[in-house]
Every structure is written in structure tokens, then in C-alpha cells.
Amino acid sequence: xxxxxxxxxxxxxxxxxxxxxxxxxxxxxxxxxxxxxxxxxxxxxxxxxxxxxxxxxxxxxxxxxxxxxxxxxxxxxxxxxxxxxxxxxxxxxxxxxxxxxxxxxxxxxxxxxxxxxxxxxxxxxxxxxxxxxxxxxxxxxxxxxxxxxxxxxxxxxxxxxxxxxxxxxxxxxxxxxxxxxxxxxxxxxxxxxxxxxxxxxxxxxxxxxxxxxxxxxxxxxxxxxxxxxxxxxxxxxxxxxxxxxxxxxxxxxxxxxxxxxxxxxxxxxxxxxxxxxxxxxxxxxxxxxxxxxxxxxxxxxxxxxxxxxxxxxxxxxxxxxxxxxxxxxxxxxxxxxxxxxxxxxxxxxxxxxxxxxxxxxxxxxxxxxxxxxxxxxxxxxxxxxxxxxxxxxxxxxxxxxxxxxxxxxxxxxxxxxxxxxxxxxxxxxxxxxxxxxxxxxxxxxxxxxxxxxxxxxxxxxxxxxxxxxxxxxxxxxxxxxxxxxxxxxxxxxxxxxxxxxxxxxxxxxxxxxxxxxxxxxxxxxxxxxxxxxxxxxxxxxxxx
Amino acid sequence: xxxxxxxxxxxxxxxxxxxxxxxxxxxxxxxxxxxxxxxxxxxxxxxxxxxxxxxxxxxxxxxxxxxxxxxxxxxxxxxxxxxxxxxxxxxxxxxxxxxxxxxxxxxxxxxxxxxxxxxxxxxxxxxxxxxxxxxxxxxxxxxxxxxxxxxxxxxxxxxxxxxxxxxxxxxxxxxxxxxxxxxxxxxxxxxxxxxxxxxxxxxxxxxxxxxxxxxxxxxxxxxxxxxxxxxxxxxxxxxxxxxxxxxxxxxxxxxxxxxxxxxxxxxxxxxxxxxxxxxxxxxxxxxxxxxxxxxxxxxxxxxxxxxxxxxxxxxxxxxxxxxxxxxxxxxxxxxxxxxxxxxxxxxxxxxxxxxx
Numbered sequence: 001x002x003x004x005x006x007x008x009x010x011x012x013x014x015x016x017x018x019x020x021x022x023x024x025x026x027x028x029x030x031x032x033x034x035x036x037x038x039x040x041x042x043x044x045x046x047x048x049x050x051x052x053x054x055x056x057x058x059x060x061x062x063x064x065x066x067x068x069x070x071x072x073x074x075x076x077x078x079x080x081x082x083x084x085x086x087x088x089x090x091x092x093x094x095x096x097x098x099x100x101x102x103x104x105x106x107x108x109x110x111x112x113x114x115x116x117x118x119x120x121x122x123x124x125x126x127x128x129x130x131x132x133x134x135x136x137x138x139x140x141x142x143x144x145x146x147x148x149x150x151x152x153x154x155x156x157x158x159x160x161x162x163x164x165x166x167x168x169x170x171x172x173x174x175x176x177x178x179x180x181x182x183x184x185x186x187x188x189x190x191x192x193x194x195x196x197x198x199x200x201x202x203x204x205x206x207x208x209x210x211x212x213x214x215x216x217x218x219x220x221x222x223x224x225x226x227x228x229x230x231x232x233x234x235x236x237x238x239x240x241x242x243x244x245x246x247x248x249x250x251x252x253x254x255x256x257x258x259x260x261x262x263x264x265x266x267x268x269x270x271x272x273x274x275x276x277x278x279x280x281x282x283x284x285x286x287x288x289x290x291x292x293x294x295x296x297x298x299x300x301x302x303x304x305x306x307x308x309x310x311x312x313x314x315x316x317x318x319x320x321x322x323x324x325x326x327x328x329x330x331x332x333x334x335x336x337x338x339x340x341x342x343x344x345x346x347x348x349x350x351x352x353x354x355x356x357x358x359x360x361x362x363x364x365x366x367x368x369x370x371x372x373x374x375x376x377x378x379x380x381x382x383x384x385x386x387x388x389x390x391x392x393x394x395x396x397x398x399x400x401x402x403x404x405x406x407x408x409x410x411x412x413x414x415x416x417x418x419x420x421x422x423x424x425x426x427x428x429x430x431x432x433x434x435x436x437x438x439x440x441x442x443x444x445x446x447x448x449x450x451x452x453x454x455x456x457x458x459x460x461x462x463x464x465x466x467x468x469x470x471x472x473x474x475x476x477x478x479x480x481x482x483x484x485x486x487x488x489x490x491x492x493x494x495x496x497x498x499x500x501x502x503x504x505x506x507x508x509x510x511x512x513x514x515x516x517x518x519x520x521x522x523x524x525x526x527x528x529x530x531x532x533x534x535x536x537x538x539x540x541x542x543x544x
Numbered sequence: 545x546x547x548x549x550x551x552x553x554x555x556x557x558x559x560x561x562x563x564x565x566x567x568x569x570x571x572x573x574x575x576x577x578x579x580x581x582x583x584x585x586x587x588x589x590x591x592x593x594x595x596x597x598x599x600x601x602x603x604x605x606x607x608x609x610x611x612x613x614x615x616x617x618x619x620x621x622x623x624x625x626x627x628x629x630x631x632x633x634x635x636x637x638x639x640x641x642x643x644x645x646x647x648x649x650x651x652x653x654x655x656x657x658x659x660x661x662x663x664x665x666x667x668x669x670x671x672x673x674x675x676x677x678x679x680x681x682x683x684x685x686x687x688x689x690x691x692x693x694x695x696x697x698x699x700x701x702x703x704x705x706x707x708x709x710x711x712x713x714x715x716x717x718x719x720x721x722x723x724x725x726x727x728x729x730x731x732x733x734x735x736x737x738x739x740x741x742x743x744x745x746x747x748x749x750x751x752x753x754x755x756x757x758x759x760x761x762x763x764x765x766x767x768x769x770x771x772x773x774x775x776x777x778x779x780x781x782x783x784x785x786x787x788x789x790x791x792x793x794x795x796x797x798x799x800x801x802x803x804x805x806x807x808x809x810x811x812x813x814x815x816x817x818x819x820x821x822x823x824x825x826x827x828x829x830x831x832x833x834x835x836x837x838x839x840x841x842x843x844x845x846x847x848x849x850x851x852x853x854x855x856x857x858x859x860x861x862x863x864x865x866x867x868x869x870x871x872x873x874x875x876x877x878x879x880x881x882x883x884x885x886x887x888x889x890x891x892x893x894x895x896x897x898x899x900x
Contacts, residue, residue: 079675254726297597327729360594384567393624471754
């Protein structure tokens with residue numbers, strides 16, 4: 001460590017022997033990155049930080065996946081096999097938290113870092129130091145969160161939704177570390193989204209009006225505003241928990257004049273925009289990939305933008321549809337039911353537009369396209385079960401069963417994760433200059449596609465048959481479907497290892513051309529593959 | 545989905561099937577178009593892509609038609625929901641309280657000194673859960689004492705919780721209502737058939753969330769009255785019994801039963817608990833030598849931990865019995881002072897005598 005710090009200081013002092021490139025920071029525009037570990041620690045470069053985000057995402061994806069494997073192993077047959085119920089609860093909690101805050105969110109931030117400057121014709125992000133900070137606090141947040149498992153009294157075990165009072169009065173002592181970790185993740189997201197908004201609004205190339213921006217950029221602009229709105233609310237709710245636990249307040253304690261239901265209102269006021277924060281960037285990616293491999297412009301660009309904006313606005317008006325059984329007044333139930341159903345309209349528009357994009361195109365099926373088509377198909381399935389869940393009277397039967405688990409995994413795994421894979425396979429050759437192994441990519445896709453359905457489709461049935469979620473053991477009539485689901489889970493988990501192989505073999509792949517694909521649209525394809533360290537040193541001209 | 549056997553549950557089932565088929569039709573239509581594109585618009589058969597990227601008419605059509613379908617779905621939903629939200633009093637009114645990890649049922653319509661009031665907890669033996677014994681038919685869905693209600697009668701449930709959130713769910717009645725500490729929610733049903741109906745807690749409530757089932761026994765009205773009379777007689781007998789003298793053996797015997805219902809989930813059959821969350825009772829200083837403290841903890845709980853206050857949950861005889869049992873079992877009798885407590889003493893303490 002001391003050696004590296006020394007190397008860094010000599011570099012800044014201008015010694016030519018080591019890190020010469022960094023030393024002449026002001027003299028040359030076209031310089032490469034610094035050498036060694038400090039490159040990654042001190043980097044303010046959007047590509048380096050994007051890579052760091054994506055690496056963290058990959059690590060956490062496998063950690064969170066491991067937790068899911070524990071859950072599915074325990075649920076393979078009825079009875080308690082491998083873990084105690086309390087540890088099972090820790091697994092469901094950490095699986096949810098890691099996948100939401102550690103995979104879906106930083107994964108898309110990583111892609112935004114790589115892509116947004118290149119897509120809008122900018123040299124870098126607008127606030128590079130902030131960018132560095134917003135990444136480097138994240139690993140510590142997750143270390144803190146994961147370390148609770150090893151603490152006396154056990155780790156966080158109250159579900160990723162951490163409803164009070166299970167997460168306050170009845171929580172293990174480690175909950176304080178959890179609160180701190182959530183604060184750090186929230187701070188990171190807020191800084192990241194400020195950076196993205198500032199970059200998009202100020203650094204677009206001349207001629208690129210808002211309505212000329214690529215849809216991935218649009219999706220991130222909207223997402224970043226949602227993050228700015230939602231994350232402080234999450235910070236508020238965990239702060240109230242902290243006060244209840246340590247400073248004798250009673251926000252969520254009815255005995256002290258508070259209200260446990262208040263927790264749920266505040267949490268879901270964050271939580272519902274959050275689910276669109278997770279899915280909107282995936283919408284953006286799909287809207288980039290489908291036109292390229294259909295060789296046809298995106299159908300209904302403007303309506304796609306308006307649909308995303310209306311989804312974002314509606315998303316802050318529907319939070320209590322997660323709480324239909326909490327005992328709300330009838331008027332509240334009706335409002336949240338109807339508002340939720342309205343979301344189906346813009347979501348439908350998006351799906352129809354994607355289908356119309358493919359219609360009468362000239363389709364080829366490279367790995368990114370396969371993931372994108374699967375996204376449209378399976379997201380439609382998850383969207384339709386979401387519409388069913390919106391129907392409040394029926395939700396009394398669906399709520400907190402595996403039907404809900406199936407629904408949100410359908411939108412999050414073949415939704416968010418497939419969207420991320422589509423983006424990764426689409427842009428990897430551009431980022432690193434090598435083509436991935438198409439055979440392995442297709443193998444990865446087909447195994448994932450089949451196993452994800454084996455994994456989650458049966459969960460609709462056990463849910464409708466009456467199996468509650470978050471239970472470590474279940475009645476005998478649920479046994480068959482749970483076994484199928486577990487087998488699917490193991491297969492899905494193993495299939496993801498193929499992606500690691502794809503990444504490791506990347507450097508031995510063929511050299512990627514600048515355009516990589518046939519006729520992709522967008523400024524990033526005008527750059528060489530891999531692109532220069534500072535993407536556009538002179539802004540490109542966008543046709544009016 | 546369970547069709548169930550009340551009017552509301554059937555209406556919900558019909559609604560569910562309606563939206564299910566609508567969603568299926570929409571889904572299949574979308575999938576067919578995608579499939580059509582994949583098959584006939586692939587580059588090998590369709591090398592020249594079309595150039596269109598907008599069609600206002602089409603876009604208006606696929607905004608308006610879904611909106612109309614949604615309205616068609618919304619109307620019956622509003623109707624069913626309004627019906628479910630009828631909070632008026634029932635012919636039978638039952639308070640349902642969620643505890644970690646059991647349900648308590650109190651029948652509220654009695655005017656006499658005694659009420660039917662009991663806990664209902666999992667009856668599946670630990671050995672079945674731990675895969676030692678073969679699992680029985682109603683594995684994890686059986687309780688020691690089911691909730692009993694009369695058929696064809698409006699029963700209103702007043703649902704609350706004692707510690708964390710729970711949710712009382714019986715699919716056959718389509719009743720699912722969160723149990724919230726400090727709040728009371730209502731739900732109702734009219735059961736149309738006699739028989740046994742099973743459900744489970746539907747809100748994560750800690751370690752044994754998966755092990756607190758609900759069993760409802762729907763019986764004919766006369767049978768219900770008879771059942772209630774027996775329960776009331778037993779309650780009256782118990783009230784009398786608190787004032788008589790109990791032998792050590794009697795207390796131990798009842799105590800073992802009470803321990804099995806209320807304590808075993810955390811402190812385990814062998815009394816060794818799961819430290820540090822759930823401390824061991826074997827050779828513990830309080831259990832061995834500090835009777836006053838021991839009584840205080842059982843009666844008033846320990847705030848900030850999972851230890852509930854049992855003073856309001858159990859009768860004096862049950863409290864005395866379980867404390868006695870804990871002080872005598874697992875070799876504690878030999879190691880400690882062996883002092884026990886009688887129901888009379890508990891009553892004295894509860895009426896202000898001296899749990900302090």
C-alpha cells in the first residue's frame with residue numbers, strides 16, 4: 001500500500017520515470033490512464049468508474065445468487081434440511097437487498113457511466129470527482145451489510161422491505177449497521193444521479209436536442225430524477241428507525257403514539273419509484289438493441305419518451321398498492337387500485353412499440369437481440385401478472401404469496417437482468433475492442449431463458465394454491481412445484497457462470513470494428529473500438 | 545386460486561379468472577405478432593427492412609383500446625371491493641391477535657365473567673419438521689385448537705397483533721388482513737359449508753413465520769353453541785381452580801403443557817434456547833435462585849427483546865405452572881433453590897401485590 005501511495009506522489013510531483021502519463025496531465029489531451037492500483041482508486045474517468053461499477057455488480061450478482069441458491073436448496077423438499085429458519089430469513093433479506101441495491105442499481109449506473117458521455121458526444125461525466133466518490137463508498141456499504149451475518153445476535157433477518165416493528169423493537173443489534181449501509185448506498189445513488197442529470201443537461205454535443213437523445217440517455221435522465229426523489233425518502237425512513245431504536249422516539253410504535261403502518265407508507269413511497277428506477281434503464285437498453293438488429297428505426301420514439309415519463313410520474317402515486325391488506329379506507333384502496341391500473345397503458349404502449357419495431361424489419365439473432373426479445377416476451381408476462389395484482393379485491397388472495405414472488409422476479413430477472421445482459425453483449429465489443437464468443441453467448445442465453453422459466457413459472461401456481469412467501473418450510477401440496485422451481489434455480493445459477501467464461505475469453509476474441517454491428521445508430525459507434533480514454537475531446541456535430 | 549366457499553371468495557375467484565383470461569388473450573396476441581416477425585421478418589427471408597417509424601392512428605388505437613379493457617376490469621373490482629369493506633357488526637364477533645408465533649382467539653359476545661379465549665398454535669411435531677418422522681397429511685397446517693365458527697352466520701373478525709406484524713389469511717374465505725400492533729382491522733365472512741379450512745400467517749413475523757397456521761372449524765349452529773358452552777365451563781372451572789391449592793406435581797404437569805405451547809419455539813424443548821437471541825433456561829441464575837425476577841420476566845416480558853409479556857396472555861394457574869416447570873425441569877431443581885410459585889401468589893402479584 002505504501003509503495004503505491006509513493007508511486008502516486010512521485011507521479012503528481014512530475015517524476016518522469018513512473019506514471020509519466022499522469023504527470024503531464026495538463027500538457028496533453030490524449031493520454032492513457034495511470035498505472036497500477038491507484039489508477040482505479042483515484043480515477044475520475046467515466047470508463048474506469050463504469051468498469052468498477054460493473055465489476056462490483058458482477059461480484060454482488062454472484063454473492064446474491066449464492067443466497068438465492070441457499071433459499072432454493074432449503075425449499076427443495078418440505079422439512080428443514082440445511083438452515084435454521086432465522087438464517088433462512090437472513091438469506092431472503094440479504095438476497096433482496098444485494099440484488100436490488102447491489103446489482104440492479106449499480107449495474108445500470110456502470111452502464112450509464114460508460115455510455116452516456118459517448119452517446120451524447122461528451123469527453124467525460126460532468127462531475128468526475130463526485131463520480132469517483134459515489135463509486136468508492138459503495139463497496140464499504142456492502143461490506144458493512146454483509147458483515148452483519150457474522151455479528152453476535154445474527155444478521156438482518158426482516159426481509160428486504162424491513163417492516164417495523166420487526167426491524168426496530170424486535171430486530172437484532174446488527175440493524176444499526178444495516179441502517180448505516182443503506183445511508184451510504186443512498187448517498188452514492190444521489191451523487192450518481194446528480195452527476196448523470198448534470199451531464200445530460202449540460203454536455204450534449206451541439207445539435208443534440210432533448211428529443212434527439214438516444215433512448216438509453218432518456219431513460220437515465222428520467223431514472224435519475226426518480227432517484228433524487230426516492231432516495232431521500234429511504235434515508236428518512238431508516239433515520240426514523242434509528243431514532244426509534246436508539247433515541248427513544250416512537251415513529252413506528254403504536255404504544256408511544258406512533259404507527260407501524262406509517263413505516264410502510266414511507267417505505268413504499270420510496271419503494272415503488274424504486275422498482276421503476278430498476279426497470280427504466282433496461283427499457284432504454286432494449287430500445288437501443290431492437291432497432292439495431294431489426295435494421296429498422298425504433299417505432300414511436302416520441303411516444304416511448306412520453307410513456308417513460310408518464311410511468312415515472314405515475315410511479316409516485318401508486319405506492320399503497322403494496323399495502324392493500326393493511327386496512328386502508330375504501331377510498332384509498334380504490335384510488336391506488338385505479339392509479340395502478342393506469343400504468344398498464346404507457347407500459348402497453350412501450351411493448352407495442354417494441355413489437356412494431358421488429359415488425360417488417362430484417363431480423364438477425366445475435367446474443368444481445370436474443371436477450372432483448374426474451375425481455376419483451378417475459379416482461380410482458382410479468383407486466384400482465386402485475387396488472388392482476390393491481391386488482392385490489394383479487395390482491396387480497398395474491399398478497400404475500402408466491403404469486404407476488406413470481407411476478408416481481410419475472411420483471412426483475414428476465415426484465416432487469418436480461419436487459420443488463422443485452423446491454424453488456426451489445427456494448428462489450430465497443431468498450432474493450434474484442435468480439436465476445438457468439439457461441440458461448442447464445443449458450444448462455446438459451447440456458448438462462450429456459451431455466452429462468454422453469455424457476456419462476458411454477459411459482460405462479462404455488463402462489464395461487466396458497467403458499468405464503470418468506471417461509472423456510474411448506475405444506476406438502478406445494479412440494480412438486482417447489483422442487484421444479486429449485487431445479488430451475490440451480491440450472492439458472494450455473495448458466496450464469498458461462499458469462500464469466502465469456503468475459504475471460506473476451507481478450508482472445510476477434511478485433512471489433514468501430515461499428516461492431518451492421519448499422520447501429522448513435523455517436524458511440526463513430527468512435528474507435530475501444531474508444532479513446534476521453535471519449536470526445538472535440539464535440540461531434542449532430543445533424544439538425 | 546382457491547375458489548373458496550363464501551360469496552365474497554367466489555366473487556373474487558370469478559374476478560381473478562376474468563382478468564386471468566383477459567391477460568392471457570392480450571399476452572397471446574403480443575406473442576403471436578412477435579413470433580410472426582421472428583419467422584417471416586428474419587434477414588434470411590426478409591432482407592430489405594421497411595423504413596416506417598411512426599403511425600399516429602395505430603398508436604392512438606393501442607392507447608385507447610387498453611384503456612377501455614381496463615375500465616371493464618375496474619368496474620367489477622370496485623363492486624367486490626365495496627362489498628368486502630362492510631365493517632358492520634357480526635352475529636359472532638371474534639378478536640384475533642397475532643403473537644410470535646401463534647394466534648389467539650377471543651369471542652367477544654359473552655356477557656358473563658368468562659369468555660372463550662384461547663391460543664391456537666402449530667400442532668405438527670418437531671420431529672416431522674426435522675425429517676425424523678414421516679410428514680402427516682396436514683403437515684404445518686394443523687393446530688392444537690382450531691378456531692370454531694358457526695355455518696351460515698356473519699362472523700366479524702377484529703384483527704390485531706401483540707408484537708410484530710402478522711397477517712391472518714384463510715384462502716377459503718378470501719379473508720387476508722394484516723394484524724398490526726396497536727391497531728384493529730376488521731374482516732368478515734359467512735361460511736357456507738361446514739368443515740375444516742386451513743390458512744397461514746401471510747406477513748413475515750420473524751423466525752417462525754412459516755410455523756403459525758390458521759385452522760378454522762366451521763360447524764352447525766347447535767354444535768357451535770355446545771362447543772362454546774363446554775369452553776365456558778372449562779374457563780369457569782379454571783377461574784375456580786386458581787384459588788385452590790395446587791401440588792407441585794400438578795403444576796409441573798400443566799407447566800410442561802404450557803411450555804410446549806408458548807415457550808418452546810424460542811427456548812427449545814431442552815430449555816437451552818438459541819443464544820444469544822433466546823437465552824438458555826438451564827442453570828440460568830434467575831431460574832435457579834431469583835424467583836421474583838423470574839416471575840417478573842414471565843409476566844412483564846423484557847422490552848427490546850423477543851420475550852413477550854405473558855401476564856395478560858395466560859391464566860394465573862398457567863403462569864404459576866410454567867414458572868414452576870422451568871424451575872424444576874432440566875436438572876434446575878437440584879442446582880437451584882427449588883422454590884416454586886402457586887397460582888394464588890401470582891394472583892396476588894397481579895393485583896398489585898409485588899411483581900415490583
